[in-house]
Amino acid sequence: MAKVTILGATGNVGIFAAHTISEIPYVSDMLLVGRPGREDFLAGCCRDLSDSFAARGTDIRLSYSTNLADTKDSDIFICTAGMPRQPGQDRNDLAFENAKIIAETAETIGRSSPDAILFLVTNPVDVMTAVALKYSGLQPRQVFGLGTHLDSMRLKSLIARYFRVHVSEVHTRIIGEHGESMVPLWSATTIGGIRINHLPTFSGLPAQEMIDTVRTSGEAIIRDKGSTVYGPGEAIATLVRTILGDENRILTVSSYIKSEIHGIGDVCIGVPARINRNGVFPVPLSLEEDEVAGFKESVVKIRKITAEVMERLEAAR
Numbered sequence: 001m002a003k004v005t006i007l008g009a010t011g012n013v014g015i016f017a018a019h020t021i022s023e024i025p026y027v028s029d030m031l032l033v034g035r036p037g038r039e040d041f042l043a044g045c046c047r048d049l050s051d052s053f054a055a056r057g058t059d060i061r062l063s064y065s066t067n068l069a070d071t072k073d074s075d076i077f078i079c080t081a082g083m084p085r086q087p088g089q090d091r092n093d094l095a096f097e098n099a100k101i102i103a104e105t106a107e108t109i110g111r112s113s114p115d116a117i118l119f120l121v122t123n124p125v126d127v128m129t130a131v132a133l134k135y136s137g138l139q140p141r142q143v144f145g146l147g148t149h150l151d152s153m154r155l156k157s158l159i160a161r162y163f164r165v166h167v168s169e170v171h172t173r174i175i176g177e178h179g180e181s182m183v184p185l186w187s188a189t190t191i192g193g194i195r196i197n198h199l200p201t202f203s204g205l206p207a208q209e210m211i212d213t214v215r216t217s218g219e220a221i222i223r224d225k226g227s228t229v230y231g232p233g234e235a236i237a238t239l240v241r242t243i244l245g246d247e248n249r250i251l252t253v254s255s256y257i258k259s260e261i262h263g264i265g266d267v268c269i270g271v272p273a274r275i276n277r278n279g280v281f282p283v284p285l286s287l288e289e290d291e292v293a294g295f296k297e298s299v300v301k302i303r304k305i306t307a308e309v310m311e312r313l314e315a316a317r
């Protein structure tokens with residue numbers, strides 16, 4: 001059984017993630033962490049969630065805190081703390097402001113919970129994963145971000161609708177940045193176990209339109225309803241279940257790669273990784289030429305933003 005701590009629990013994604021994670025049978029304790037001054041709101045969240053646990057018959061010890069010192073025995077931290085983007089902003093516009101929050105938080109967690117897993121949701125998630133890895137001092141397997149898992153789910157849903165099949169029949173992946181330079185892996189896309197380009201209807205597939213829809217999905221939801229919540233909240237729960245259940249699923253998350261993909265590495269970015277109770281392990285891959293080219297471009301972009309943020313963080317210390 002495990003203790004799960006949610007940082008940024010008073011936010012839209014954090015509180016819905018608390019709800020989705022509470023359905024995971026391996027969770028015995030849940031700690032909601034918010035900023036000082038938010039005690040009443042956190043207390044209200046605990047009462048409200050407890051009612052839902054009772055209605056569902058879930059038995060989880062739920063508590064809240066505004067002090068990181070209380071997080072000590074956590075097995076897994078989910079970090080949703082930080083600014084969300086506003087309509088018209090790019091996720092990368094948040095990089096430095098959110099990096100300051102993540103660096104400070106990760107430093108404390110690394111010192112007080114050296115065996116924990118640290119799961120980043122805060123955007124831009126690839127850069128935040130690198131910042132958390134550096135400032136926590138944890139091992140690469142212990143630190144990862146939601147990466148392109150949600151993007152992969154969005155593409156899966158579009159493909160399933162196009163071919164009129166159940167979503168569980170579709171396997172697909174998007175790798176690279178959780179952002180503009182994301183790269184769809186059509187070579188790794190199957191429907192009912194059959195490679196998508198072996199299906200007669202493949203020639204009519206509006207592939208570019210689909211990937212454009214995925215690319216702009218977060219932006220469109222934020223424009224229409226203020227924030228993305230249900231997609232990320234469920235995606236977060238999938239990852240937490242995979243870890244705590246030691247499931248060894250291969251999901252596409254932001255992880256530190258050394259050189260696993262065509263010799264490309266030294267960056268935190270969305271890649272397929274085997275995930276279990278010990279953490280996240282990128283899977284070496286062989287891709288099509290155009291996919292490698294797209295991935296390289298994405299890596300160059302994320303490396304540059306990450307380096308700039310790291311430099312500014314060091315200068316600000």
Ligand SMILES: NC(=O)C1=CN([C@@H]2O[C@H](COP(=O)(O)OP(=O)(O)OC[C@H]3O[C@@H](n4cnc5c(N)ncnc54)[C@H](O)[C@@H]3O)[C@@H](O)[C@H]2O)C=CC1
Pocket residue numbers: 008009010011012013014034035080081082083084085094098101120121122123124125146147150178227228229232
């Ligand atoms: N990677 C992904 O796929 C997704 C990432 N996100 C990201 O998750 C983050 C949270 O999004 P929302 O919950 O919608 O935002 P929100 O504004 O509703 O919540 C943000 C939370 O961060 C906390 N926070 C803000 N500044 C802080 C500081 N200086 N120190 C500590 N805590 C602080 C707030 O108190 C609040 O609890 C954003 O960065 C957003 O872009 C959101 C959805 C999907």
Ligand SMILES: O=C([O-])CC(=O)C(=O)O
Pocket residue numbers: 084085091123150217218219222228232
């Ligand atoms: O778009 C955003 O800013 C939130 C996010 O990352 C997503 O839902 O994909």
